[in-house]
Amino acid sequence: GPKVLQIPSHQIxxxxxxxxxxxxxxxxxxxxxxxxxxxxxxxxxLVNFYNGKVMEKSKLFKDQFSVERPDGSYFTLKIQPTAxxxxxxxxxxSSLVPSQNTxxxxxxxxxxxx
Amino acid sequence: xxxxxxxxxxxxxxxxxxAILNCSYEDSTFxxxxxxxxxxxxxxxxxxxxxxxxxxxxxxxxxxFFNKREKKLSLHITDSQPGDSATYFCAxxxxxxxxxxxxxxxxxxxxx
Numbered sequence: 001g002p003k004v005l006q007i008p009s010h011q012i013x014x015x016x017x018x019x020x021x022x023x024x025x026x027x028x029x030x031x032x033x034x035x036x037x038x039x040x041x042x043x044x045x046l047v048n049f050y051n052g053k054v055m056e057k058s059k060l061f062k063d064q065f066s067v068e069r070p071d072g073s074y075f076t077l078k079i080q081p082t083a084x085x086x087x088x089x090x091x092x093x094s095s096l097v098p099s100q101n102t103x104x105x106x107x108x109x110x111x112x113x114x
Numbered sequence: 115x116x117x118x119x120x121x122x123x124x125x126x127x128x129x130x131x132x133a134i135l136n137c138s139y140e141d142s143t144f145x146x147x148x149x150x151x152x153x154x155x156x157x158x159x160x161x162x163x164x165x166x167x168x169x170x171x172x173x174x175x176x177x178x179f180f181n182k183r184e185k186k187l188s189l190h191i192t193d194s195q196p197g198d199s200a201t202y203f204c205a206x207x208x209x210x211x212x213x214x215x216x217x218x219x220x221x222x223x224x225x226x
Contacts, residue, residue, distance in 0.1 A: 004157065031212070042116070042218040043158075043203070056212055091157060098212045100146040100165075105157030 002026040006092050006106035007074075014114050018080035021109045023092030025075055032075045033093040033103065034067065036060060043091060049075065050098070079111075087113045117141055120204050120217035128225050133191040135220045137204030142185070144206040148214070149178065149189050152201045161202070162189070194224045 005024040034046040047057040069075040093103040145166040150158035164171040164178045204217040
């Protein structure tokens with residue numbers, strides 16, 4: 001089936017540094033999402049993105065977070081600066097259309113902030 | 115406050131048995147309930163879904179039973195196979211639609 005690729009699979013950085021998580025969504029999809037999963041907890045919605053804009057974001061999407069997809073390349077999540085509580089697995093997803101349609105998820109990027 | 119609750123957290127069944135996974139929710143505006151299946155090292159993948167206008171949805175060995183009044187649903191895996199060993203997430207959304215609220219997942223192990 002359609003694949004969403006996330007790069008890297010694991011990233012270790014020092015607190016205060018900037019990190020960029022990369023996502024290669026399904027090629028003809030138009031809607032993109034990031035979810036965050038802290039160890040032992042449920043996956044939580046961070047943000048969705050369409051046509052170059054953030055459509056909706058949760059309270060977890062702090063001011064230090066930003067997303068973009070320049071010129072149809074990777075859909076990225078940037079955290080600057082990082083904090084210890086940002087340690088989690090971040091899942092990217094994409095869908096062809098919004099509103100209760102199938103989301104295709106990547107395998108996640110495990111971010112460890114030291 | 116968890117909007118979507120799942121139980122049990124883990125479940126072990128023998129091959130051929132029926133595994134029953136439970137899910138409940140708080141928000142009465144939720145009307146779409148997908149179940150995602152996740153194998154180790156992979157992302158969650160849509161397994162089966164139901165909308166609140168239905169009380170049952172079947173797809174092969176997987177069946178969702180939905181009780182709108184009690185805000186509960188369950189996923190039944192009949193004739194469980196070792197290949198069904200995975201984590202299963204119950205999720206929910208409303209008609210605004212773009213945001214899924216996930217449960218914590220149920221880890222299922224099917225012993226041969």
